[in-house]
Amino acid sequence: xxxxxxxxxxxxxxxxxxxxxxxxxxxxxxxxxxxxxxxxxxxxxxxxxxxxxxxxxxxxxxxxxxxxxxxxxxxxxxxxxxxxxxxxxxxxxxxxxxxxxxxxxxxxxxxxxxxxxxxxxxxxxxxxxxxxxxxxxxxxxxxxxxxxxxxxxxxxxxxxxxxxxxxxxxxxxxxxxxxxxxxxxxxxxxxxxxxxxxxxxxxxxxxxxxxxxxxxxxxxxxxxxxxxxxxxxxxxxxxxxxxxxxxxxxxxxxxxxxxxxxxxxxxxxxxxxxxxxxxxxxxxxxxxxxxxxxxxxxxxxxxxxxxxxxxxxxxxxxxxxxxxxxxxxxxxxxxxxxxxxxxxxxxxxxxxxxxxxxxxxxxxxxxxxxxxxxxxxxxxxxxxxxxxxxxxxxxxxxxxxxxxxxxxxxxxxxxxxxxxxxxxxxxxxxxxxxxxxxxxxxxxxxxxxxxxxxxxxxxxxxxxxxxxxxxxxxxxxxxxxxxxxxxxxxxxxxxxxxxxxxxxxxxxxxxxxxxxxxxxxxxxxxxxxxxxxxxxxxxxxxxxxxxxxxxxxxxxxxxxxxxxxxxxxxxxxxxxxxxxxxxxxxxxxxxxxxxxxxxxxxxxxxxxxxxxxxxxxxxxxxxxxxxxxxxxxxxxxxxxxxxxxxxxxxxxxxxxxxxxxxxxxxxxxxxxxxxxxxxxxxxxxxxxxxxxxxxxxxxxxxxxxxxxxxxxxxxxxxxxxxxxxxxxxxxxxxxxxxxxxxxxxxxxxxxxxxxxxxxxxxxxxxxxxxxxxxxxxxxxxxxxxxxxxxxxxxxxxxxxxxxxxxxxxxxxxxxxxxxxxxxxxxxxxxxxxxxxxxxxxxxxxxxxxxxxxxxxxxxxxxxxxxxxxxxxxxxxxxxxxxxxxxxxxxxxxxxxxxxxxxxxxxxxxxxxxxxxxxxxxxxxxxxxxxxxxxxxxxxxxxxxxxxxxxxxx
Numbered sequence: 035x036x037x038x039x040x041x042x043x044x045x046x047x048x049x050x051x052x053x054x055x056x057x058x059x060x061x062x063x064x065x066x067x068x069x070x071x072x073x074x075x076x077x078x079x080x081x082x083x084x085x086x087x088x089x090x091x092x093x094x095x096x097x098x099x100x101x102x103x104x105x106x107x108x109x110x111x112x113x114x115x116x117x118x119x120x121x122x123x124x125x126x127x128x129x130x131x132x133x134x135x136x137x138x139x140x141x142x143x144x145x146x147x148x149x150x151x152x153x154x155x156x157x158x159x160x161x162x163x164x165x166x167x168x169x170x171x172x173x174x175x176x177x178x179x180x181x182x183x184x185x186x187x188x189x190x191x192x193x194x195x196x197x198x199x200x201x202x203x204x205x206x207x208x209x210x211x212x213x214x215x216x217x218x219x220x221x222x223x224x225x226x227x228x229x230x231x232x233x234x235x236x237x238x239x240x241x242x243x244x245x246x247x248x249x250x251x252x253x254x255x256x257x258x259x260x261x262x263x264x265x266x267x268x269x270x271x272x273x274x275x276x277x278x279x280x281x282x283x284x285x286x287x288x289x290x291x292x293x294x295x296x297x298x299x300x301x302x303x304x305x306x307x308x309x310x311x312x313x314x315x316x317x318x319x320x321x322x323x324x325x326x327x328x329x330x331x332x333x334x335x336x337x338x339x340x341x342x343x344x345x346x347x348x349x350x351x352x353x354x355x356x357x358x359x360x361x362x363x364x365x366x367x368x369x370x371x372x373x374x375x376x377x378x379x380x381x382x383x384x385x386x387x388x389x390x391x392x393x394x395x396x397x398x399x400x401x402x403x404x405x406x407x408x409x410x411x412x413x414x415x416x417x418x419x420x421x422x423x424x425x426x427x428x429x430x431x432x433x434x435x436x437x438x439x440x441x442x443x444x445x446x447x448x449x450x451x452x453x454x455x456x457x458x459x460x461x462x463x464x465x466x467x468x469x470x471x472x473x474x475x476x477x478x479x480x481x482x483x484x485x486x487x488x489x490x491x492x493x494x495x496x497x498x499x500x501x502x503x504x505x506x507x508x509x510x511x512x513x514x515x516x517x518x519x520x521x522x523x524x525x526x527x528x529x530x531x532x533x534x535x536x537x538x539x540x541x542x543x544x545x546x547x548x549x550x551x552x553x554x555x556x557x558x559x560x561x562x563x564x565x566x567x568x569x570x571x572x573x574x575x576x577x578x579x580x581x582x583x584x585x586x587x588x589x590x591x592x593x594x595x596x597x598x599x600x601x602x603x604x605x606x607x608x609x610x611x612x613x614x615x616x617x618x619x620x621x622x623x624x625x626x627x628x629x630x631x632x633x634x635x636x637x638x639x640x641x642x643x644x645x646x647x648x649x650x651x652x653x654x655x656x657x658x659x660x661x662x663x664x665x666x667x668x669x670x671x672x673x674x675x676x677x678x679x680x681x682x683x684x685x686x687x688x689x690x691x692x693x694x695x696x697x698x699x700x701x702x703x704x705x706x707x708x709x710x711x712x713x714x715x716x717x718x719x720x721x722x723x724x725x726x727x728x729x730x731x732x733x734x735x736x737x738x739x740x741x742x743x744x745x746x747x748x749x750x751x752x753x754x755x756x757x758x759x760x761x762x763x764x765x766x767x768x769x770x771x772x773x774x775x776x777x778x779x780x781x782x783x784x785x786x787x788x789x790x791x792x793x794x795x796x797x798x799x800x801x802x803x804x805x806x807x808x809x810x811x812x813x814x815x816x817x818x819x820x821x822x823x824x825x826x827x828x829x830x831x832x833x834x835x836x837x838x839x840x841x842x843x844x845x846x847x848x849x850x851x852x853x854x855x856x857x858x859x860x861x862x863x864x865x866x867x868x869x870x871x872x873x874x875x876x877x878x879x880x881x882x883x884x885x886x887x888x889x890x891x892x893x894x895x896x897x898x899x900x901x902x903x904x905x906x907x908x909x910x911x912x913x914x915x916x917x918x919x920x921x922x923x924x925x926x927x928x929x930x931x932x933x934x935x936x937x938x939x940x941x942x943x944x945x946x947x948x949x950x951x952x953x954x955x956x957x958x959x960x961x962x963x964x965x966x967x968x969x970x971x972x973x974x975x976x977x978x979x980x981x982x983x984x985x986x987x
Contacts (some may be wrong), residue, residue, distance in 0.1 A: 056917035132156035220244030253277030308336025782826035803837035864898030886955025
């Protein structure tokens with residue numbers, strides 16, 4: 035929201051600080067009237083446009099902070115004519131252009147220059163190095179180029195130098211060694227080349243040396259560490275450094291982070307690294323390092339002294355050693371352990387279970403043998419377990435099912451035998467399962483198909499048998515499914531068509547029979563489909579022509595017949611996709627027989643031509659007759675007070691008396707919810723089927739109208755995320771609506787019941803479901819439907835935790851001529867848009883506001899009517915202030931952060947993005963709120979980013 039501070043009475047002000055207030059628009063020109071100002075702080079707002087040159091007419095100005103806004107354009111040249119300036123912070127904007135060459139000469143008192151996260155380019159001007167009082171210099175994350183001049187050695191007062199993420203090239207100047215006050219040096223992610231000047235390792239004040247992601251080569255000095263008593267971080271990864279790692283590094287006793295990965299270091303890993311008692315992060319991966327003993331005992335015994343070690347990586351080094359039992363003596367703080375691709379031999383000892391804080395364990399691509407250990411119970415925090423590409427034997431131990439935090443499990447490419455454990459579904463957080471290329475037998479356990487949050491499943495190249503379950507269709511978010519090279523049989527389930535996110539499906543080299551399901555045409559995300567080498571028959575479904583992303587298709591070596599489809603992705607497929615199907619026909623380039631022309635086709639064409647013109651007239655007559663019949667039946671229903679419990683009238687008619695019997699006389703024990711106009715009961719009919727019966731309290735004013743509205747709306751619309759009406763029972767004294775039953779209750783129960791918990795992913799899925807339903811109501815039906823009462827107890831959850839929006843008792847239908855309506859009906863306090871509560875204005879943007887409040891509540895678990903919100907404070911303002919103060923972790927539902935492993939960027943960054951979206955929904959001005967169509971798109975992007983970040987942690 036645009037705000038404009040009043041500045042008329044501030045002419046004698048010395049400091050102006052308006053930080054984190056979300057001011058928008060241009061920076062006011064009137065600031066230049068504050069002629070006494072010494073310090074200006076406008077950071078963390080949304081100011082845009084150019085920096086006004088008049089701002090620098092204030093001759094007394096010493097410090098200016100405009101960071102974290104949306105400013106653009108070049109730096110005003112007048113800025114460099116202010117000798118009083120000591121501090122400049124323009125970071126995190128969209129500023130661009132070159133830095134003026136000759137202007138830093140006029141800033142003799144400059145101590146702080148922060149230009150990071152902009153779009154500046156060109157070289158650093160030589161005059162910059164004449165600012166001899168400079169203590170802090172950061173140009174991180176820009177597009178600066180060229181060499182860093184030797185004149186940088188003139189900045190003898192410099193304490194912090196950040197040149198990260200630019201395009202600087204050439205040698206690192208030796209003169210940096212003159213900066214004897216330097217504490218933090220990070221020049222990573224550039225194109226610096228040549229050796230590292232040894233003079234840098236003599237700056238005794240250095241705490242951080244960061245030079246990763248460059249083209250540096252040459253050895254490290256043999257006395258490294260002797261003159262660095264304060265060094266805490268040495269970051270030299272992803273260069274071309276060579277030689278040995280000096281054992282003298284252990285003299286840098288304050289070192290907590292040592293990153294030397296992706297270089298060409300050789301020789302032994304020095305055991306003296308274990309003397310670095312404060313070490314937390316050690317990454318020597320992807321070098322040519324070996325160890326002094328083939329048993330690795332001395333190295334790991336030494337590392338057991340590093341009690342704070344959290345990350346340890348020796349990956350992709352030719353260690354050629356046996357995995358020692360002493361591995362279990364490593365720090366219990368160890369969270370990430372990488373030994374993959376290191377020629378490790380021997381077996382995995384049970385003592386690995388002592389590493390109780392492990393989050394990631396990667397022993398893949400080695401030569402490990404023997405059984406997978408069973409001592410996994412202590413590894414309750416383990417999220418990623420990679421044991422693939424070894425020679426492990428025996429069964430998959432059922433003890434793995436105790437790893438309740440496991441996110442990725444990869445055991446492929448071993449010699450494992452037996453069954454997939456039936457307890458696999460205990461791994462409720464599992465998203466990726468790789469068991470391919472083993473010797474597994476028996477059928478796929480049904481429990482696997484109940485894991486509805488799995489993203490990738492690879493069971494290929496085993497000896498699994500039996501049919502696939504129809505329950506496969508429950509895995510709604512599955513992206514990859516590889517079942518190839520097994521002995522699976524039976525029909526391919528038609529339910530597979532419900533996997534809308536699936537982009538890879540391979541069932542090649544099995545014993546599947548029957549036809550390729552038409553439902554494959556519903557796999558709208560599919561890119562690769564391989565069903566080759568089975569016993570499939572029938573035609574290739576034309577529904578596959580709708581798969582616009584399909585790039586690879588293989589149906590070879592089956593018994594398919596008929597014409598090969600010609601549209602959509604089939605335009606690009608070659609003969610290799612259709613080999614050895616003798617009854618297929620089509621174009622010559624596909625190396626199949628041409629299709630025979632049907633002699634009756636011309637006759638059918640004539641008939642079709644006649645029907646094209648005659649059917650509309652006949653159809654109109656049929657529609658009129660059908661409408662009269664339906665109206666007649668509706669009148670009969672109202673007179674009898676009974677109802678059909680199926681839209682197709684295949685059930686017998688049910689009377690009011692039977693509704694009483696199904697609810698045990700509307701027994702309070704059957705009550706599952708109460709609303710403004712009545713109560714909802716669970717009803718069980720004689721055939722055992724459950725429904726929800728919403729009984730209207732006709733004594734309440736508006737109940738009759740509410741019944742009519744809800745029937746009108748729900749009888750017309752159909753959507754996966756809207757509650758379905760089965761029918762209605764109505765007479766003068768009794769009105770009830772029969773709805774589908776939702777066994778998991780409503781969102782409010784899940785948020786506020788002490789015995790239930792919704793994960794981050796479940797909450798995201800629920801809110802995406804609600805947003806999708808809202809988009810349909812606003813844009814997907816012939817009339818615009820405004821719900822008017824979005825809140826947690828109107829969000830119902832089915833057995834699969836899919837959300838359904840319910841309770842349309844006060845909904846409004848807007849015609850083409852109506853963008854808004856007015857109403858006297860009040861919605862729920864706290865969720866109403868301001869224009870609804872004050873003026874009774876109803877529009878789709880009011881629903882957007884309510885959705886924003888619902889979004890905040892879902893991830894903070896704070897009702898908008900919570901007792902903490904008094905006077906002017908409310909849920910929206912509380913969230914807004916937390917975002918501005920960068921204290922998002924303080925508002926996240928504590929149950930999402932109850933375990934240390936969830937306190938990571940994946941959760942906090944996602945909730946921060948979600949809260950930003952919620953605030954966009956809740957802008958006071960209806961016209962400025964986000965469009966309904968944009969909400970599910972934004973949430974799906976947040977969900978994808980969350981899943982990617984979660985896998986990286």
